[in-house]
Structure formats: structure tokens, C-alpha cells
Amino acid sequence: MTCIKIENMSQYIQVTDDESEEPIEIPSEEDGTLLLSTLAAQFPTACGLKYRNPQTGNYRGIRLTDGNLHPPESHWGSHVYIVVFPKDNKRKGDEVTENISAKTKRVDQQKKCSDLIVLGLPWKSTEDDLRNYFSQFGELVLSQVKRDPKTGLSKGYGFIRFNKYDDQMRCMSQRHNIDGRWCDVTIPNSNEGAQHLVSRKVFIARCTEDIKSEDLKAYFSRFGEVVDVFIPKPFRSFAFVSFADPEVAQSLCGEDHIIKGVSVHVSYAAPKGTDRHGEKKVQMPSKGIYQQGGPPGWNPQHGQGNPGGKPGNMPEMNSLGMNFFNSAMLAAAQAVLQQQGWAPGGTPGAPPQGSSGDNAHHAASQPGSYSTSQGSASNWGWGQQSDSTAGGYQGWGGGATRQGGWN
DNA sequence: GTTGGAAAGG
Structure with a gap:
């Protein structure tokens, strides 16, 4: 008489602590029971199992004796079992909906x-x-x-x-x-998701050629920390100024300001690649705006550091050290300011952190060394300014805006 | 006459 050995009754049981998620498979013992300790290896505080009865839609609890969970019938079948945890004081329904909504929220967050x-x-x-x-x-x-x-x-x-x-x-x-x-x-190659963010950058119209980037920085710093100025070359009578605080930028939009005796207009910086009407700009493929027949040239010899550069604040001066503001203009400008309710001089927020002579060194050793614009936020580029020629960079702070983005 | 600068994943 031979005993028929029932071979390996052990099987993998599908278990989850969240019905909306993929179950995990854990093994039962050879006698068909599932050790609570096996369950706890995956769900540390688990105290039991339940499953949904397909007939009634109700949960059924799994028998637990001495650390052994028993299959509902002779085997575990293909149910997905739900892990049961100690309940605290919560009502069951609350906990379930709470878990589900928390999980849903998490998943939503991840998806976005x-x-x-x-x-x-x-x-x-x-x-x-x-x-x-x-x-x-x-x-x-x-x-x-x-x-x-x-x-x-x-x-x-x-x-x-x-x-x-x-x-x-x-x-x-x-x-x-x-x-x-x-x-x-x-977000790479896209404005989506950043659309609702306010731009830190404003567009300055009606600039004259003798308004240099340092003039703009010096002037606009009274409203808040200026982190970038960009003046296209060749001269196109406009400029961009970026603030650390988007609200400062927003608050200036629509206003006229007098800089070096010139009334300039401040308005929203349209997303790059569009004009102020929001029309996409079309550019002939072969002809860039930079130079004939080629990609935007990048001029490694420009750049780097700040030869005789002088960090720190300077009053309204150009690179020759001349003071541009005569007192009449100053008075006029301040009158405008007051009328607009601006308190001069405030610069909230942390100052640009210097510390980067260092990057220039790294940059110098970079291949293709397009490090020009990686001047530190504290580099003012006074030096570069005076000998500037075509293609020269004239901002200072680490390239505030990139293609396709607000800033 | 008034909207941008380097780099966007093999």
C-alpha cells in the first residue's frame, strides 16, 4: 500500500494591500497554509487576509490559527487576497476610502x-x-x-x-x-506645464543704443534682484531683464520708465520663438538670424570671466565710468517712480552668490568651451562690455532663459 | 521699427 504523496501543495498566492494595484505573489507552505510570517515579509504589519467573495461581492476573512492562514477551500484558488492590517480606531469604511483616495492621489501625482x-x-x-x-x-x-x-x-x-x-x-x-x-x-522641449507660471522676465522696448546692460541692471535693481539682462546684438532697440522674483517682473509690466533720459516701455516677455501677438516666428531654414548660412555661431574667444571686471554695485555708469544721470533726469525718474508708488532701493531676496571664478577654469578645459555665458551671477562683465564686438555676450548671470521656456 | 542667448535625453 502505497501512500500517494501529494506533491508540493505549495502554490503562489496573489496578495495586495490595495485592490487598485498589482498583486504580489507569495508562496504558501507545502501543507497549503500560508504563514503569517511569509505575509509579513512583504507587508510588515499585516495581521490577516481577506478576499472578495465573487458571489456576494462581500469580503471574506481568512482563517488564522497559530500563525497559519488557511485557504478558504481546499486550495487558495485564483482570488486576489487583500492584506488586513490592525485597524486602530478607524471605522472600516473610512480607512478603505482613505487608502484608496490617498493612493489615487499618489498615482495622479506621479502621472503628472x-x-x-x-x-x-x-x-x-x-x-x-x-x-x-x-x-x-x-x-x-x-x-x-x-x-x-x-x-x-x-x-x-x-x-x-x-x-x-x-x-x-x-x-x-x-x-x-x-x-x-x-x-x-x-520641462524639456515644451512649455506645457510651465504655462501657468509667471515669467520672471520682462521685455524692454524703445531702448537706445547707449542703454547698456549694466544700466538696465542698475536701474531695475531698485525693484528687486535682477538676475539677468540680455541685449540682442546687433542692436535692435529692445532688451530683456529677468528678476529673481516673478512678481516683481509682473508688477512692472505695462509701465514706462526713464533710463538715461530715455522713456522705455516694459511689457511681458513673450515666450521665446513667438512675437508679442503670440504668433510663431518662422525662420528660413538656411538663413539664421545670426550669420549667413549656418547654425548660430558660438564664439569661444569671447567670454570667460571678467578681465578687469568689477563686481558689486555701481551707480548709473557706463563702462567708461561716466555718470549718465544728470540731476534733472534723476528727479524726473524719481517723480515717475513715486507716482507709480515705487520705493526705490529695495532689493529683496538673496544677493547673487559669487564664488565662481572657478567655473571659468572648468569651462576653459571644456571641449568646445561654450562656457561664455556661464559667467557667475556676480560677474558684471564691465570689462567685456567696452571691447564688445559682434557676438559678444553681455549678460552676466548664467543664462536665465532657454529655448521654449518662460523664465 | 517692439520678443532672446548654449546645452534638450539614444
Whole structure:
């Protein structure tokens, strides 16, 4: 008489703590029971199991004796079992709906998240540096620095991703000083998601050629910290000014200001690549606006550092050290200011952090050294200004805006 | 006559 050995009754049981999620499969014992300890290995505080009875739609509890969970019939079947946790004081219904809505919310948050590009990184920044810095906004699920595959050198940008949309939005809503460089975080190749953010940047119309970037910075700094000025070359009678605080930018829009005796108009900076009517600009493929027949040239010899450059505040002066404001103009300007309710001189927010003679060195050793615009926020470029020729860069702070983005 | 500068993932 032979005993028929029932071979390996053990099976994998589908278990989850959330019905809206993928179950995990955990093994039963050979006698067909499931050890609570096996369950607890996956769900540490679990105290039992239940499953939905397909006939009634009700939950059924699983028998538990001595740390063994017993299959509802002779076997576990193909049910998906739900982990039961100690209840605290909560009513059952509350807990279930709470769990579900919390989970739904989390999933929603994740779905709304996207990879974010970080532009303007210091050359030396590593994945760890990014992670360390950006973790202050929330948990990161991605941190990478793009490098030249050959040399391994950073290309000066990278990608991060948050788990929570809220974290992502908080992160995108400000600029970041990473190791002395101002960096922007945006959604790559798209404005979506950043659309509702207010621009930090204003468009300055009716500029004259003798309004230099340092004039603009000196003037607009009274309203708030100016983090970038851009004047297109060749001269086109307009400029851009970016503030650390978007609200400052917004508050100036629509106003006329007198700078060096010239009435300039401040308005919203249209997203790049559109004009003020929001029309997309079409550019002939072969002819760039920069130079004949080629991609925008990038001039490595310009740039770098700030030869005789003088950081810090200077009054309304040009590179020759002349004071542009005669007192009549000053009075006029201040009258305008007062009429507009502006208090001169206030500069809220942290000052640009200097510390980056350093980057120039890195930059110098970079391939293709497009490091020109990576001047530190504290570099004023007084020196560059005077000998400026075509193609010269004349801002200072780490390239505030990039293609396709607000700033 | 008045809307941008380097880099956007193999």
C-alpha cells in the first residue's frame, strides 16, 4: 500500500494591500497554509487576509490559527487576497476610502510628473550633487548629468524627476543656485506645464543704443534682484531683464520708465520663438538670424570671466565710468517712480552668490568651451562690455532663459 | 521699427 504523496501543495498566492494595484505573489507552505510570517515579509504589519467573495461581492476573512492562514477551500484558488492590517480606531469604511483616495492621489501625482531638464549646471556637478540639491524639494526618482560619451565631461545640463507633482512645481517655480551657478529647471522641449507660471522676465522696448546692460541692471535693481539682462546684438532697440522674483517682473509690466533720459516701455516677455501677438516666428531654414548660412555661431574667444571686471554695485555708469544721470533726469525718474508708488532701493531676496571664478577654469578645459555665458551671477562683465564686438555676450548671470521656456 | 542667448535625453 502505497501512500500517494501529494506533491508540493505549495502554490503562489496573489496578495495586495490595495485592490487598485498589482498583486504580489507569495508562496504558501507545502501543507497549503500560508504563514503569517511569509505575509509579513512583504507587508510588515499585516495581521490577516481577506478576499472578495465573487458571489456576494462581500469580503471574506481568512482563517488564522497559530500563525497559519488557511485557504478558504481546499486550495487558495485564483482570488486576489487583500492584506488586513490592525485597524486602530478607524471605522472600516473610512480607512478603505482613505487608502484608496490617498493612493489615487499618489498615482495622479506621479502621472503628472515628467522628467525635468536642468540647464546651466556647473561642469563639475555630478548626479549625486543634483540629488543632494534637489532633494530639498522632494523625493527624486531620477538624477542624471549628461556627459560627452568620449570624455565623460559634463555637458552642463541634466535631468531630474520627482515623484510628486507638487514637488515638481515648487522646484520649477524658482531658479536654483547650484554651487555658484544659476540653473533653471523646466520641462524639456515644451512649455506645457510651465504655462501657468509667471515669467520672471520682462521685455524692454524703445531702448537706445547707449542703454547698456549694466544700466538696465542698475536701474531695475531698485525693484528687486535682477538676475539677468540680455541685449540682442546687433542692436535692435529692445532688451530683456529677468528678476529673481516673478512678481516683481509682473508688477512692472505695462509701465514706462526713464533710463538715461530715455522713456522705455516694459511689457511681458513673450515666450521665446513667438512675437508679442503670440504668433510663431518662422525662420528660413538656411538663413539664421545670426550669420549667413549656418547654425548660430558660438564664439569661444569671447567670454570667460571678467578681465578687469568689477563686481558689486555701481551707480548709473557706463563702462567708461561716466555718470549718465544728470540731476534733472534723476528727479524726473524719481517723480515717475513715486507716482507709480515705487520705493526705490529695495532689493529683496538673496544677493547673487559669487564664488565662481572657478567655473571659468572648468569651462576653459571644456571641449568646445561654450562656457561664455556661464559667467557667475556676480560677474558684471564691465570689462567685456567696452571691447564688445559682434557676438559678444553681455549678460552676466548664467543664462536665465532657454529655448521654449518662460523664465 | 517692439520678443532672446548654449546645452534638450539614444
